[in-house]
Amino acid sequence: MAESTSKPTEQESTNGTIIVVEDDRNIAELLDLYLRNAGFRVLQAGDARRGLELAGQEHPVLVVFDIGLPGPLDGLQACRELRKTSDVPIVMVTARDDELDRVLGLELGADDYVTKPFSPRELVARVRAILRRSESGRRAGDEPLTVGSVVVDTLRRDVRADGVEVQLTAREFDLLAFFAENPGIVLSRQQLLDGVWGSGWYGDERTVDVHVRQLRRKLGDALPLATVWGVGYRCG
Ligand code: CA
Secondary structure, eight states: OOOOOOOOOSSOOOSOEEEEEOSOHHHHHHHHHHHHHTTOEEEEESSHHHHHHHHHHSOOSEEEEESSOSSSOOHHHHHHHHHTTOOOOEEEEESSHHHHHHHHHTTOOOSEEEESSOOHHHHHHHHHHHHHHHHHHHHHOOSOEEETTEEEETTTTEEEETTEEEOOOHHHHHHHHHHHHSTTOEEEHHHHIIIIIOTTOOOOTHHHHHHHHHHHHHHGGGSOEEEETTTEEEEO
């Protein structure tokens, strides 16, 4: 499979670089077109190795991984690999429901996913929503929020548990910030989906549980996050 990297466009791209890792050329070209029209610089990679290489070199604002990729690494493994070194937002593209189960089950740290067939317009909307969330997080921050012995600085997007910095994905951060902004309140999974993922997000409530598990794993006892049986979660 030939790998390809599209040339940076002549058009001024103001919204940053997105890396599209997708071996299906038709889909890749379509995403390229739509994302460029939305003002992004797009770099394409036909396999995971090249995608990771570009992600390391090009300072992307977001990476799109198809799951079914040729070569030694599939999109799931590539996502996990990238998460070791970067908290750049990641969108997974799944072809089948069983792939989606793996995305949700493996706790890869992806921020969102779309299932094929999807409309490029839908993907662009998802991308915008993710980037808007990370941006508003940067702008809206006032004083850092404290919950338990976790301090959430939404201005710097920095999290400390007992004074030690903890690396979270963009989505995990947004979820934690949402909990911290609503201390002591029981939040249903649907409220969390609406508040963190956005009302335009058509996802499964299991995705909330997956992200909660990650927060618990990373923050441990520092985060007072209780499961409210049959309802959702309460933090603080
Ligand atoms: Ca593929």
